[in-house]
Amino acid sequence: MKRIYLIRHGKTFINKYNKMQGWCDTPLTAEGREGAEQAAEALKDLPLDIALSSNTLRASETCEIIMQKNCNKDLLQHLAYPYFREHFYGYFEGMDNDVAWRMVGAAHGFTSAADLAKNATCDQIADWTKEADPYHDAEDSTEFWARWQKGFDLISQLDGAENILLVSHGFAIKSLAQRFAVSGIDTTVHPRNASISTLVMDDQGQLRMTSYNQLHL
Numbered sequence: 001m002k003r004i005y006l007i008r009h010g011k012t013f014i015n016k017y018n019k020m021q022g023w024c025d026t027p028l029t030a031e032g033r034e035g036a037e038q039a040a041e042a043l044k045d046l047p048l049d050i051a052l053s054s055n056t057l058r059a060s061e062t063c064e065i066i067m068q069k070n071c072n073k074d075l076l077q078h079l080a081y082p083y084f085r086e087h088f089y090g091y092f093e094g095m096d097n098d099v100a101w102r103m104v105g106a107a108h109g110f111t112s113a114a115d116l117a118k119n120a121t122c123d124q125i126a127d128w129t130k131e132a133d134p135y136h137d138a139e140d141s142t143e144f145w146a147r148w149q150k151g152f153d154l155i156s157q158l159d160g161a162e163n164i165l166l167v168s169h170g171f172a173i174k175s176l177a178q179r180f181a182v183s184g185i186d187t188t189v190h191p192r193n194a195s196i197s198t199l200v201m202d203d204q205g206q207l208r209m210t211s212y213n214q215l216h217l
Contacts, residue, residue, distance in 0.1 A: 005217075006166050007195070007196055008169060009062040011032035012058045018097045018098070023093060032058075036065040039065075039066055040065055040069035042216050042217055054086070059167045060078070067165070083151030085169065092133065101116055144172075
């Protein structure tokens with residue numbers, strides 16, 4: 001059995017400016033580095049076996065901060081993969097959040113991110129984003145899950161790795177929560193920057209999320 005400690009990256013400048021941030025990237029702000037330090041403090045006594053992240057700057061930077069405080073820091077290796085990236089928002093990358101989500105939701109009767117979050121699943125929102133993208137470059141739910149499955153296949157093959165750090169992204173983590181969370185977890189909320197969610201992978205590669213959007217273990 002593997003435990004995957006799934007962390008949302010620390011706050012970035014694009015987060016600060018309220019813009020869409022999927023595959024586009026900016027570094028952590030001072031507040032973002034502080035949040036990563038707090039996550040590092042929460043995980044410091046847990047002997048991590050390997051550290052994974054998406055191959056974005058913000059995820060890698062968060063991962064390195066957490067690794068530096070871990071009791072296993074001298075043995076930890078950091079591997080970054082595109083499998084663990086955020087959804088790709090295509091035409092909407094870098095756009096103001098409120099404008100983008102209004103464009104995505106309008107055809108379905110929703111005019112804000114809050115309306116979408118309350119009334120639609122992450123998979124529906126991903127599909128509608130591709131539909132609304134005039135170039136149809138945005139990633140739909142089928143493409144998102146195919147990419148993430150490659151990442152989970154990789155994790156399942158990490159022999160001897162039981163405690164795994166994985167730094168990823170907010171909408172991706174919320175999508176995972178909606179698919180894998182155990183009963184009683186509120187998956188309507190968006191995970192906070194530098195929050196901790198826990199996935200358990202059994203020996204057959206089956207997943208369940210046992211905690212979500214926490215600031216402590």
